[in-house]
Amino acid sequence: MANHKSALKRIRSNEAKRLRNRYQHKTTRTFIKRLKESENKAEAEELLKKVTGMIDKLAKNNIIHKNKAANQKSKLTKLVASL
Numbered sequence: 001m002a003n004h005k006s007a008l009k010r011i012r013s014n015e016a017k018r019l020r021n022r023y024q025h026k027t028t029r030t031f032i033k034r035l036k037e038s039e040n041k042a043e044a045e046e047l048l049k050k051v052t053g054m055i056d057k058l059a060k061n062n063i064i065h066k067n068k069a070a071n072q073k074s075k076l077t078k079l080v081a082s083l
Helices: 005-037 041-060 066-081
Strands: none
Touching: 005 041, 005 066, 041 066
16 A cells, blocks of 8 residues: 555546546447447437547547547448448
8 A cells, every 4th residue: 555645645536537537438438339329310420420529538538549539430430421
């Protein structure tokens, strides 16, 4: 266990950040799943805008890699275009 005050604070802040990152990542995955299941093109386009922003935010905060974000956005855009 940590002995310094700053190390204890770091442990607390890391846990808070971990939980926030996990929540954001899981929420984004849920929206991606919802987008893949949608059959209505207008609804899918609206969801795509929202999901794209969420993916960009994850990549910006280094929760996912920027190339993974680009690949996901590309695949989802192709999916919506094919509807």
